[in-house]
Amino acid sequence: MSVHDLRPAGEPSTWGARHAHDPTVVRDDDGMYYMFSTDAVANSENIPAGVHIRTSRDLVIWHFTGTAFDGVPRPARDWSGATGLWAPEVVRWPGAGWHMYYSASTFGSNTSAIGLATAPHPSGPWQDRGLVVATRSGVNTQNAIDAAITFGADGAPWLTYGSFFSGIYTLPLDPASGRPLQEGDLGSLIARRHPSVEGALEGAFIMYRPDQDRYMLFASYDSLFNSYNLRVAAADHITGPYRDVRGLSMTDLEAPPASIGTKVLGSHRFDGATGWLAPGHNSVLTQDGPDGGEEHFLVHHVRFADDPSQHIVQLRRLFFNAAGWPVVSPQPYAGREREVLGSAQQLSGRWRVVRFDPDSTDLVDAVPLELESDSHEPFDGGPAAVRLRADGLDLDAVVFGSWDWSRGEAALSFSGIDRHGVAWCGTKGA
Template sequence: MSTSTGDPTTWGARNAHDPTVVRGDDGLWYMFSTDAAAGFDGIPVGAHVRTSPDLVTWSFQGTALGEVPAPAREWSGAAGLWAPEVVRWPTADGSTRWHMYYSASTFGSRTSAIGLATAEHLAGPWTDQGIVVATRHERDGHNAIDAAVTFDRAGRAWMIYGSFFDGIHIVELSLETGERVREEKGALIARRPSNVDGAIEGAFVVYRPEEDRFVLFVSYDSLVDTYSVRVGVADEITGPYRDAAGNDLTDPAAEQAAVVGTKILGGHRFPGGTGFIAPGHNSVFRDGDATFLVHHVRLADAPTQHEAQIRRVHWTGGGWPLVSPHPYAGLDAETLDAPASVSGTWNAVRYAPEEAKLIEAETVHLVAPLVSAGEAVAGELALTAASGDAILDGVVFGAWDPVAQSAVLAFAGIDAAGVVWTGSQQVTS
C-alpha cells in the first residue's frame, strides 16, 4: 500500500479497499470502504465514505465513524476499520434504519471483532452499538472480520464472515437487534486447505429468485497480487455451496486448492489497456433489474495503487453470474448505435482457475445467431481459440471499451468444465 496518498478529495475511486455500495434516500449512491492509508498524510480513520450520482464519478465525503469505536479497539488493538458492510435494515414501523457491520483487527491475527453501528441516514451520524462477534487468536480457529449480510426466502437476516484460517461461516442475526440469534460461530460454508494458507475471505451471498438458490461470491489468494473472485451456488443459505463443476467449497483437497470455486474475475489485460491484478473482496448490489459487482483492484504496472471498480453482472441461461470484461461507464455509454452480430473476432480472457497471475487477452472467434445493441441476450456461444475450442453457456451485452473509447459488444460464458471466458469485440477503424 502506498503511503503517499495525496488529498482525498482528488481520489475518486482510488484508495478504496473492500467496498460496498448502497443507494440512499437522497438518490445518491454511497460507497463505504476500508479506511485505507489511515494515519498517513493525515488520512482519517473510521470507514471511508464516497458518494456518486451515477456509479461512475465518486466524491470522497470523509469517514462514517471518525475513529475505531472503543469496544472494538480495546478488544483487537486495531488502528483502523476494515470492510464495512452497510445494509438497509427492516423495521417494524417502516422507518429507515441503516446497519453498518465493521471489522477491527490487525494483519495475520485472529484477535478480531465485528462491530455494529446504526444510523437513520447514510450520511450519518452513526452510533456504535458494540461488538457482534469476536475471536481470539489463541482460542478460536475462525476469524471475525469481513462481514456481509443477506436475507433468506423467509426474510431472516444472516451474516457471512471470516478470513483465512478456518474459512467462511454464516450465522443468523436478530431482526430486532442486529445481533446474533445464538452465541455460536455458525455453519461453515467455504474454506481452503492449509497448503495455500487457507487463503479465502471477503464473502458475499445473494439470493437469486429466478433459480430459487443462493449464490456465494468469495475471494481467493492474496490481496497484494493474486486475488480472484470465485462463486458457488446452494439451495439453502447455509449451504452446501458448489461450483459449476460440482465441487463442494467447504472440502477442497490440497491438489484442488486452485481450481475449486468457479472463477469469474481475476487479473487480466486487454490489448493496449491497463493491466489489472488482484481484483477481489466484492459486494453485489442492484439498481432495478440491473445487478452490479463492486470490488477493489490494483494496477499491474503500479501495484501499490488500488481502486474500486464497478462491473455489470449478467446471468447465463444456466443461472451463473458472470461479469463484464470492462468497468461500468454508465448505461448510455454501454449502448451501441445499432445492433451488432455476435459472430466475429473478439479479444477474450480465459479465467483459468489454476492461473493466479495476470492473464493476457487472446484473439478468439465466436459464432452464434445472436445480435444485441447493448441489452443482455443469453444463448449458446461457439468459441474458437488457439488455446482450444469451447461451447459456452453465454450472455452478450454492451460495455464501454476504454481503449477504443466506444461502446462495444461484450460477452461472458462458461464452458462444460466450468471455466469462464469473457471479452469484447475487436474494434476496426
C-alpha cells in the same frame, strides 16, 4: 475521472474512487449512492480512520465525504488493538434505518471483532452499538472480519464472515436487533481452503436469487497484494453445501485447492492498456433497471498492474447465464449512456477474449478469437443469453453493451462459462 489519472494519496478530496479497499455501495431514497470502504491506504500518512465514505450520482464519479466514525470505536479498539476499520457492510434494515457491520483487527491476527453501528441515513450520524461477533487468537479458529449480510428466502437476516485461519462462516441474526440470535454463536462453516495454500480465502458475499430460490456465494481467493481472484458457488440453503459449476464443494480439502470455486474474475488486460491486477473483496449492488427488472453490479477493488500500490474501486455489470450462474463484464462500468452501441452488430466474428484459468493467478492478456453464434440477427445491446462457439469451445454466455476502456468507445461484450466450468469474457473487435 480518467482511470489513468494517478496522483499520490495526498488530500482525500482528490481521490475519487482510488485508494479504497473492500467496498460496498448502497442507494438512498433520493438516488444518491454511498460507498463505504476500509480506511487504510498503503504507504500513506495522515489518512483518516473510521470507515471511509464516498458519494456518487452515477456510479462513475465518486466524491470523498469523510468517515463514519472519529477513529475506531472503543469496544472494537480495546478488543483487537485495531488502528483502523476494515470491510464495512452497510444495509437497509427493515423498519430501523441502516445498519453497518465493520471489522476491527490487525494484519495476520485472528484476535478480531465485528461491530455494529446504526444510522437513520447512509450519511449518518452513525451510532456505535458495540461488538456482535468476536474471536481471539489461541481460543478460536475463526477470524471475525469481512462481514456480509443476506436476507434469506424467508426474509430473515444472516451474517457471513471469515478469512484465512478456518474459513467462512454464517449465522442467523435477530431481525429486531441485528445481533446474533444466540449470543456467542460463531456460525456454521460454509467454505474453507487447504492449509497448503494457507487457507487463502476471504471477503465472502452471499446473494439470494429469488427467481432460482438459490444462494450465490462470492469469495476472494489468494493474496490481496497481487493474486486476488473472485470465485462463486451456489447452494439451495444459506448454510450450504455450496458447490461450483463442476459440483465441487467449497469445503472440500481433497481436490486441488485451485480447482474449487468457479473463477469469474481475475487479473487481465486489453490491448496492452491498463492491466487490472488482483480484483477482489466484492459486494453486489442490486437495483431496479431501466426495463423494469433488476440489474446487478459487482463492486470490488483492483490494483494497477504497473503500480500495485495503487488501488481503485470498480463496478462491473453482473449477469446470469441460461444455467443461472453469475458472469461478470470484462469492462468496468462507465455509465449507462456510454454503453449504448452506435449500431446493431453481428455476434459472430472476431472478439478479444480472456480465459480465467482457475490454476493460474497471472495477469491474462486478451487474445483474438473467432466466435460463432446460432443467432444471425444483428444485436443492439441486450443483455441477452446466447451460445457462443469456437473449435472445441461452447460458452453459455450473456452479451451486452459496454464501454471499451482501451479503445474509448461503446462496444459489444460477452461473459460466459464453458462446459468445463471455466469462465471466459471478451469484447468485440479485431
